[in-house]
Amino acid sequence: MSSAFAYAPAPESRSVVDLAPSYGLFIDGEFAEGTGGGLRKTVSPATEEVLAEYTQGTAEDVDRAVQAARRAFEKWSALPGAERAKYLFRIARIIQERSRELAVLETLDNGKPIREARDADLPLVAAHFFYYAGWADKLGHAGFGPDPRPLGVAGQVIPWNFPLLMLAWKVAPALACGNTVVLKPAETTPLSALFFADICRQAGLPKGVVNIVTGDGSTGASLVAHPGIDKVAFTGSTEVGKAIARTVAGTDKKLTLELGGKAxxxxxxxxxxxxxxxxxxxxxxxxxxxxxxxxxxxxxxxxxxxxxxxxxxxxxxxxxxxxxxxxxxxxxxxxxxxxxxxxxxxxxxxxxxxxxxxxxxxxxxxxxxxxxxxxxxxxxxxxxxxxxxxxxxxxxxxxxxxxxxxxxxxxxxxxxxxxxxxxxxxxxxxxxxxxxxxxxxxxNTFNKFDPASPFGGYKESGFGREGGRHGLEAYLNV
CATH class of the missing domain: 3.40.309.10 (Aldehyde Dehydrogenase; Chain A, domain 2)
Structure with a gap:
């Protein structure tokens, strides 16, 4: 390429993100230490520097989080939809206000270009919370019966490629429908989920409505298998999706899987x-x-x-x-x-x-x-x-x-x-x-997303839909 068109470096400052040296689990509205005492490191893929330590959640930690979500469910699900919507609107606005901080954090932890995190991921994250806030008081008009009810506690396991966006895809509809959540972020990208926990506190979300347990695949397996979970939502590899389907088979848990692709x-x-x-x-x-x-x-x-x-x-x-x-x-x-x-x-x-x-x-x-x-x-x-x-x-x-x-x-x-x-x-x-x-x-386009449009696959790409009116069904008794 001609030097006339060369670009000078234009780095985004990482000083907008204040990283703690170590992070605990977010259970019942507070950060808490894990019972196992184990810590993992998350590194920057671009430099291999250690960004922070975080807690390796155990089966006991998962149980604590599920119990907190179960306690919170009774009051959260009893709130009028318009009241739940207020919390979702508040979360969406805080995400917008902190979008620069969150974009830098996502880029540090994930390795994706800041331009994509800033211009694609973060606007969509906020848009999903805004969109499902709008549905919270209209569930009876969504086409799933006149009085659809929430399922209970949702166990959600998300991948490392779009950490904050996958969180939004799952948490926003779950909360709008009146469910409470235990979320397990990917082991290589836990930081934006932990920052989201702080956003939940900043928004005044009732304790126990959102709980975040970090760790590796064993933590996710404990969450999926927990008898107190009513709904499992997973995005990730087809191999792990098949293992989750085997675990859930024979139980009353609802399951949605968004797996691999070869488009x-x-x-x-x-x-x-x-x-x-x-x-x-x-x-x-x-x-x-x-x-x-x-x-x-x-x-x-x-x-x-x-x-x-x-x-x-x-x-x-x-x-x-x-x-x-x-x-x-x-x-x-x-x-x-x-x-x-x-x-x-x-x-x-x-x-x-x-x-x-x-x-x-x-x-x-x-x-x-x-x-x-x-x-x-x-x-x-x-x-x-x-x-x-x-x-x-x-x-x-x-x-x-x-x-x-x-x-x-x-x-x-x-x-x-x-x-x-x-x-x-x-x-x-x-x-x-x-x-x-x-x-x-x-x-005549590709990779265009909108919160009002459902997303999901067939065959080994999984089943169920996320986004749009269709995304509500996975979190409702219909």
């Missing part, structure tokens, strides 16, 4: 090339590809393959990889050493199986966890990179000749979370959308 982003020969390229880049390189609905398989009509790939490579060459706190950064750090190893292994498998690998020239930082944006051509449906979820900035390119072939290849996956269609023909969009087995389908 097809399908580009027809009449698509606007430049617009499609932006959608492809956004679809796979947003949040370093740490997106369950990422458009990780590019299906391009054979007649425009060369033109599209040339334009895509030119665009990829302009992507800036580096310090996530720099406002000019497009691609930040991979969330953990474990995830980096997974991405590296699958990329190596792509090469070993005969696909052609290409990455733009970019210098990666010496410390932290990094992976250059990568494109594979010559990919077949048998390649591991076309079948397995990479969950990183790796795009596999396949070709098709007819719409029928595009549908067959797009649906040739155990997943069914999302898809993208690029064409100028409205009839083709609708025909394709009707044929594709995916929960969310974007036309």
């Amino acid at each position: 097809a982003n399908i580009v027809f020969d009449d698509a606007p090339i430049d617009q499609a390229v932006e959608g492809i880049v956004n679809g796979i390189f947003f949040n370093q590809g740490h997106v369950c609905c990422a458009g990780s398989r590019l299906l391009v009509q054979e007649s425009i393959q060369d033109e599209l790939l040339d334009a895509l490579k030119r665009r990829m060459a302009t992507l800036r990889v580096g310090d996530p706190l720099d406002k000019n950064t497009d691609i930040g750090a991979i969330n953990s050493a474990e995830q980096l190893a997974r991405i590296t292994e699958l990329a190596a498998a792509g090469e070993a199986e005969g696909a052609e690998r290409w990455s733009p020239s970019c210098e990666l930082p010496g410390a932290g966890y990094w992976f250059a944006p990568t494109l594979f051509t010559g990919v077949t449906q048998a390649h591991r990179i076309a079948r397995e979820e990479v969950f990183g900035p790796v795009l596999s390119v396949l070709t098709f000749r007819t719409p029928q072939e595009a549908v067959a290849k797009a649906n040739n996956t155990p997943y069914g979370l999302s898809a993208g269609i690029w064409t100028e023909k409205g009839s083709r969009m609708l025909w394709m959308a009707n044929q594709l087995r995916a929960g969310v389908i974007w036309s």
Whole structure:
């Protein structure tokens, strides 16, 4: 890229975030020490520096949190919906007021670019609380009967790719419906959930309505298996989702799962090339590809393959990889050493199986966890990179000749979370959308979200919907 277009560093100050050296559990409206005495460290993926220590929650800690949520449920569920809405509105406004602090915190702990945390994550977090605050006094008009009732205590386990946004997706509808919550954040990104606990106190939320227990997978397993939980909501890997389904089977617990994906982003020969390229880049390189609905398989009509790939490579060459706190950064750090190893292994498998690998020239930082944006051509449906979820900035390119072939290849996956269609023909969009087995389908765009729109998948991408009116059903006795 010409030096005339080089960007000077524009770092966001991390001084807006006041991190404590150690954090406890948030139970019954207060921070408390864990019973096991164990501590874990959370590190910055960009620098590998230790940000803080936090508590490794035990089964006893989970039980304390569930008991607190159970005690709080009676009064919280008895409140008129309009009163519950006031708390949700208050939380939403505080999130807006503290959005800069929260965006910096999310970037530090997760590794995502500050521009994405600031401009995508935080506005959506606040929007979900605003949206479900509006539903709290209208549940009888949501289409689930004249007097739907809350379930009780919801156990919620969230992933590390969108820590605060996944919290909002789960906590906001649960509270609006009159449930209380025990939430377990991901072990690599606990900090924004702990800051949310402080927001709950700042909003005056009654004690025990929201409880946060940190820890690793064993903590989450204790929460899912606890007999005092009425509802389990999980976002994460398909493997863990299957284990949760086995645990919950045979109980009265309601369950929703939002799991992995291997989305097809399908580009027809009449698509606007430049617009499609932006959608492809956004679809796979947003949040370093740490997106369950990422458009990780590019299906391009054979007649425009060369033109599209040339334009895509030119665009990829302009992507800036580096310090996530720099406002000019497009691609930040991979969330953990474990995830980096997974991405590296699958990329190596792509090469070993005969696909052609290409990455733009970019210098990666010496410390932290990094992976250059990568494109594979010559990919077949048998390649591991076309079948397995990479969950990183790796795009596999396949070709098709007819719409029928595009549908067959797009649906040739155990997943069914999302898809993208690029064409100028409205009839083709609708025909394709009707044929594709995916929960969310974007036309001439990708990765667009709105709290009023439901999100969820089919097959090994899980079941149930989050967002919109549909997202209320998972938290109501209907």
